[in-house]
Amino acid sequence: MARHPWTAADIPSQAGRRAVVTGASAGLGFETARALAGAGAAVVLAVRDLEKGERAAAAIRREHPAALSLRRIDTASLASVRAFAAEWPAEWAIDRLVLNAGIAAVPRREESMDGFERQLATNYLGHFALTGLLRPALSPSARVVSVSSLAHRSGRIRFDDLHWREVYGAQRAYRQSKLALLMFALELDRRLKAAGSGIASLAAHPGLARTEVFRRGDRAGAFQQGAGRAIFSLIGQPAAQGALPILYAATAPEAERGGYYGPDGVWEARGYPKPAAIASQALDRAAAGRLWAVSETLTGVRFAL
Numbered sequence: 456m457a458r459h460p461w462t463a464a465d466i467p468s469q470a471g472r473r474a475v476v477t478g479a480s481a482g483l484g485f486e487t488a489r490a491l492a493g494a495g496a497a498v499v500l501a502v503r504d505l506e507k508g509e510r511a512a513a514a515i516r517r518e519h520p521a522a523l524s525l526r527r528i529d530t531a532s533l534a535s536v537r538a539f540a541a542e543w544p545a546e547w548a549i550d551r552l553v554l555n556a557g558i559a560a561v562p563r564r565e566e567s568m569d570g571f572e573r574q575l576a577t578n579y580l581g582h583f584a585l586t587g588l589l590r591p592a593l594s595p596s597a598r599v600v601s602v603s604s605l606a607h608r609s610g611r612i613r614f615d616d617l618h619w620r621e622v623y624g625a626q627r628a629y630r631q632s633k634l635a636l637l638m639f640a641l642e643l644d645r646r647l648k649a650a651g652s653g654i655a656s657l658a659a660h661p662g663l664a665r666t667e668v669f670r671r672g673d674r675a676g677a678f679q680q681g682a683g684r685a686i687f688s689l690i691g692q693p694a695a696q697g698a699l700p701i702l703y704a705a706t707a708p709e710a711e712r713g714g715y716y717g718p719d720g721v722w723e724a725r726g727y728p729k730p731a732a733i734a735s736q737a738l739d740r741a742a743a744g745r746l747w748a749v750s751e752t753l754t755g756v757r758f759a760l
């Protein structure tokens with residue numbers, strides 16, 4: 456690691472780079488996009504709600520006269536992910552792809568239009584498909600950064616019931632989705648390396664950050680949402696600080712491919728970027744290979760590495 460602590464002031468110039476951030480309309484994605492724009496990157500805000508995205512873009516433009524653009528994506532919809540990739544301008548090489556969009560603790564089981572459990576669809580499967588489809592647009596030294604969570608540590612992949620059709624637990628489904636995304640990030644880097652590619656895959660988590668994640672109007676009312684809000688407002692760190700490990704993974708020259716970064720404080724809940732603890736189940740290569748194969752089947756997206 457470089458000198459300590461690493462802050463947004465340490466982000467090297469991103470002039471000449473293009474970054475795509477999913478879920479950039481709020482929270483960590485917004486802060487990540489804002490900091491990347493501040494460092495001179497051309498940033499594409501990949502958002503579900505264009506009006507909300509336009510407000511986010513306007514807020515960033517007020518601070519930085521950066522080259523910002525807005526494109527619509529619903530990571531919970533394979534059709535939307537495919538449209539995003541199909542409409543991607545061929546001449547726009549991507550240097551940083553930040554897989555950040557996410558939802559948490561959806562109180563009752565919901566399905567995406569593809570028939571997937573909604574948290575798995577939004578947080579993981581959509582990002583798996585997006586990365587595979589955008590692979591040809593990634594520049595030779597691109598970084599793909601997956602935003603996982605402390606919650607991955609108590610997650611497990613339920614291969615026998617990935618979509619929680621038999622029994623549903625809001626937190627368990629969230630943990631599985633974040634574990635899946637981290638396993639994907641690590642497996643992607645192994646595969647890229649094996650293929651001799653200069654593209655790197657890294658992962659990060661924000662600790663506990665005060666964002667909109669437990670403030671969704673459409674999900675209000677459930678006990679878990681209230682408890683989540685209370686805990687995060689008590690001990691959560693500001694979203695801009697929670698974004699630091701993501702920014703470190705995306706920009707720090709010393710961040711290692713295949714690395715996972717999070718805050719350096721107690722329980723990795725808050726603080727400044729450092730290598731983060733990876734739970735043993737996330738390091739299970741056989742399970743990662745199996746998850747990859749299942750994800751290809753479910754999404755219909757095959758990676759050309």
Ligand SMILES: NC(=O)c1ccc[n+]([C@@H]2O[C@H](COP(=O)([O-])OP(=O)(O)OC[C@H]3O[C@@H](n4cnc5c(N)ncnc54)[C@H](OP(=O)(O)O)[C@@H]3O)[C@@H](O)[C@H]2O)c1
Nearest residue numbers: 478480481482483503529530556557604663664666667668
């Ligand atoms: N906050 C934390 O402490 C924490 C901890 C660990 C991990 N994380 C992870 O950090 C990431 C960002 O979360 P956050 O805390 O910043 O929450 P947030 O403030 O709720 O932001 C989430 C973003 O994702 C977008 N999004 C949600 N569903 C989407 C979909 N189907 N398609 C496209 N975009 C979608 C949201 O757009 P809309 O506003 O339009 O819904 C919003 O821009 C998530 O992956 C989350 O799991 C957060």
